[in-house]
Amino acid sequence: MENNVFEKLKKQLPEIQKGVLLKNYTTYRIGGPAKYFFAVKNKEDLISAMKLAKKFKLPVFILGGGSNLLVSDKGFSGLVVKINISDLNLKGNKAFAGAGVNLTKLAYTLAENGLSGFEWSAGIPGTIGGAIHGNAHAFGTKTSDLVESIEAVDLKTLKLKKFTNAQCQFSLKNSIFKKNKNLVIVSAVLKLKKEPAEQVKKNIKEFLEHRREKHPMNFPSAGSTFVNPSSVPAWYLIKKAGLSGKRIGNAQISEKHCNFIVNLQNAKAKDVLALINLAKKKVKKDFGILLEPEIQLVGF
Numbered sequence: 001m002e003n004n005v006f007e008k009l010k011k012q013l014p015e016i017q018k019g020v021l022l023k024n025y026t027t028y029r030i031g032g033p034a035k036y037f038f039a040v041k042n043k044e045d046l047i048s049a050m051k052l053a054k055k056f057k058l059p060v061f062i063l064g065g066g067s068n069l070l071v072s073d074k075g076f077s078g079l080v081v082k083i084n085i086s087d088l089n090l091k092g093n094k095a096f097a098g099a100g101v102n103l104t105k106l107a108y109t110l111a112e113n114g115l116s117g118f119e120w121s122a123g124i125p126g127t128i129g130g131a132i133h134g135n136a137h138a139f140g141t142k143t144s145d146l147v148e149s150i151e152a153v154d155l156k157t158l159k160l161k162k163f164t165n166a167q168c169q170f171s172l173k174n175s176i177f178k179k180n181k182n183l184v185i186v187s188a189v190l191k192l193k194k195e196p197a198e199q200v201k202k203n204i205k206e207f208l209e210h211r212r213e214k215h216p217m218n219f220p221s222a223g224s225t226f227v228n229p230s231s232v233p234a235w236y237l238i239k240k241a242g243l244s245g246k247r248i249g250n251a252q253i254s255e256k257h258c259n260f261i262v263n264l265q266n267a268k269a270k271d272v273l274a275l276i277n278l279a280k281k282k283v284k285k286d287f288g289i290l291l292e293p294e295i296q297l298v299g300f
């Protein structure tokens, strides 16, 4: 029966694969197999894949750079669609970016062209689609500060929709695309500032130095585990709760930055999840603050 479905999918999407290990597509290097896996290079591919998912009633997960995810050891029992729409064009002080454009590549391309705005995103192994979804930010700039408009496919109607910045409903680490799983970002128009290329590159260098100094870059991770509460940074609460360096299996709360949980070597998703739950419980007990995970859980 399952082979039958795969053969039918393959007829329409010859490049679809099955049993692809998601650990090879996440920065955590953790995650079991995707039942089906398909990489899309343009919006037409995306719409075709979505039509089939609907037809065969397959749950869908949209994958960007996999840098904000904890994928279960069991994997994902449905269709994973990897967004590889990566065209990038510049005109005046605007960039027209496919959702799969890598954030580090974006920062450097803009710098080369004397465009400032995304220096903070150099060193982040995600895509612009993922950054819009979770309104990624660093060093005082938010993705939402730089978005003019978005084009997304609505999986319910399989039609393209345009969103102005206001219609994206951006807030702290959130957007309409996070609230409504039926919206898949295809491309973005980004508004930037003209600045001498040398200055933009200097900004990137300073931010990268800060990352190297403060973040545990020597082990796989998915960046910050929790959203910072408004009153106090999450790392401070976790440290004060006595959890710095706490290890479960091969997952560890980083001593260098307590809001990072790192994969020391072949860590299991269940071990990372156990640390997430422990940090939530202990911080709630000690300080009465409920930490909200920033990392998205997949397949649990």
Ligand SMILES: Cc1cc2nc3c(=O)[nH]c(=O)nc-3n(C[C@H](O)[C@H](O)[C@H](O)COP(=O)(O)OP(=O)(O)OC[C@H]3O[C@@H](n4cnc5c(N)ncnc54)[C@H](O)[C@@H]3O)c2cc1C
Residues within 6 Å of the ligand: 027, 061, 062, 063, 064, 065, 066, 067, 068, 069, 083, 099, 123, 124, 125, 126, 127, 128, 129, 130, 131, 132, 133, 134, 135, 136, 137, 138, 177, 183, 184, 185, 186, 221, 222, 223, 224, 296
């Ligand atoms: C070393 C490191 C440093 C980091 N530093 C920062 C930082 O400074 N600031 C920060 O905010 N984050 C940071 N992160 C977290 C993460 O990289 C960002 O949140 C990034 O924007 C996620 O993008 P992604 O493409 O990897 O998304 P993924 O992890 O692939 O997906 C995240 C979520 O977005 C959804 N999604 C992805 N693409 C689309 C799309 N096209 N349409 C609809 N939904 C989509 C997915 O379904 C999922 O729910 C860091 C991570 C690492 C590993």
